[in-house]
Amino acid sequence: MQDILLIKYGELALKGDNRSFFENRLMKNIKNALNEINDVKIEKTHGRIYVECSDNTDYVIEKLKRVFGIVGITLAKKVDLNIEDIYEASINIMKQYKDKSFKVETRRPNKTFPYESMEISRKVGAEILSNVDNLHVDVHNPDVLLNIEIREMAYLYTDVIDGIGGMPVGTNGKATVLLSGGIDSPVAAWMMMKRGAEVNAVYFHSHPYTSERAKNKVIELCRVLSQYGQKIDLNIVNFTEFQLAIYDKCPPKMTTIIMRRMMMRIAENIARKTSSMALVTGESLGQVASQTIESIYCTNAAASMPVFRPLIGMDKSEIMGLAKKIGTYEISIRPYEDCCTIFVPKHPVIKPVLEEIEEIERNFNYQNYIDNISIDVQSIK
Numbered sequence: 001m002q003d004i005l006l007i008k009y010g011e012l013a014l015k016g017d018n019r020s021f022f023e024n025r026l027m028k029n030i031k032n033a034l035n036e037i038n039d040v041k042i043e044k045t046h047g048r049i050y051v052e053c054s055d056n057t058d059y060v061i062e063k064l065k066r067v068f069g070i071v072g073i074t075l076a077k078k079v080d081l082n083i084e085d086i087y088e089a090s091i092n093i094m095k096q097y098k099d100k101s102f103k104v105e106t107r108r109p110n111k112t113f114p115y116e117s118m119e120i121s122r123k124v125g126a127e128i129l130s131n132v133d134n135l136h137v138d139v140h141n142p143d144v145l146l147n148i149e150i151r152e153m154a155y156l157y158t159d160v161i162d163g164i165g166g167m168p169v170g171t172n173g174k175a176t177v178l179l180s181g182g183i184d185s186p187v188a189a190w191m192m193m194k195r196g197a198e199v200n201a202v203y204f205h206s207h208p209y210t211s212e213r214a215k216n217k218v219i220e221l222c223r224v225l226s227q228y229g230q231k232i233d234l235n236i237v238n239f240t241e242f243q244l245a246i247y248d249k250c251p252p253k254m255t256t257i258i259m260r261r262m263m264m265r266i267a268e269n270i271a272r273k274t275s276s277m278a279l280v281t282g283e284s285l286g287q288v289a290s291q292t293i294e295s296i297y298c299t300n301a302a303a304s305m306p307v308f309r310p311l312i313g314m315d316k317s318e319i320m321g322l323a324k325k326i327g328t329y330e331i332s333i334r335p336y337e338d339c340c341t342i343f344v345p346k347h348p349v350i351k352p353v354l355e356e357i358e359e360i361e362r363n364f365n366y367q368n369y370i371d372n373i374s375i376d377v378q379s380i381k
């Protein structure tokens with residue numbers, strides 16, 4: 001009898017002909033998540049992935065809880081396909097429960113096993129009742145459900161640990177996230193990863209107005225996010241000179257919105273060079289002055305590829321709750337400055353008009369700055 005982890009993946013099973021593509025990617029991501037742990041064996045057979053590990057099961061489970069595409073993880077006993085061994089394992093499992101009701105449920109994908117599912121459940125139930133004290137059967141509302149799966153071996157388990165769900169990262173293209181050190185954009189990145197997108201990131205750094213510590217915050221955020229997928233390439237844009245030019249050449253109330261449009265243009269260039277097909281921001285409608293529908297309209301118009309805003313309809317408290325769950329919140333709230341918060345005009349325009357902005361931009365040779373902007377790339381895991 002051996003402990004083994006059964007990995008359940010739900011949504012993937014719906015994908016018809018693409019199923020093996022999704023399964024293979026999930027296998028790859030699981031291997032990647034567990035690659036620094038010794039003595040782990042990962043195997044795939046029809047509709048299930050199995051992970052065998054020697055003694056660090058809890059640690060392995062923690063890692064698997066961050067792999068998108070997994071809906072459940074169960075710690076199961078694996079026994080030979082033999083009814084006596086199944087009895088013995090069932091009795092051992094049920095001995096840990098006292099004064100509880102239980103039910104046995106069997107699935108038998110392997111039809112070569114000589115007993116049918118109902119029969120196995122009945123026989124095992126009877127063995128448990130005669131070998132374990134203080135248990136009784138309740139088929140409608142049991143405290144404990146003992147699951148038996150008859151495959152190439154028999155697998156027995158009671159509890160299912162929730163997985164994170166979603167789609168395996170890498171099955172839905174690539175997107176470029178505008179990642180500030182704030183609370184929102186890391187959550188937006190995570191939500192794209194949850195739907196299977198691989199992400200890379202762009203951070204606008206205005207040294208010395210924004211400090212090394214502000215930059216390190218973004219690096220740390222990438223490190224947390226990479227635990228849900230793979231390494232993240234962080235493009236650090238040296239934005240100071242360009243930002244100073246914007247403040248020098250544009251009317252003060254328009255500087256924030258023009259700066260945002262320039263960010264979109266630079267991010268889009270990076271996206272194209274890195275085979276990314278969308279931009280992602282952490283904007284949420286109405287959250288701050290720069291996130292009015294008029295501002296978002298003007299910012300959007302600077303990009304030609306799709307811009308995804310996964311947080312658009314969420315309240316700040318919901319976003320904060322997710323950030324805590326993901327593990328980015330404590331990093332995001334460290335009080336370091338962002339390039340958007342320096343030189344903020346006293347009265348930024350709240351309802352910008354696109355034609356007015358375009359007119360201002362025509363008189364400002366911004367393309368030269370965009371073409372010559374310097375970018376450092378760090379691969380973060």
Ligand SMILES: Nc1ncnc2c1ncn2[C@@H]1O[C@H](COP(=O)(O)OP(=O)(O)OP(=O)(O)O)[C@@H](O)[C@H]1O
Binds near residue numbers: 181287290
């Ligand atoms: N320095 C930056 N580098 C990269 N992206 C940025 C930067 N500043 C802002 N952004 C992008 O613009 C979006 C809106 O920024 P803004 O400062 O208005 O909102 P926010 O609610 O504070 O967002 P966040 O919490 O993500 O910083 C951010 O979610 C992010 O996607």
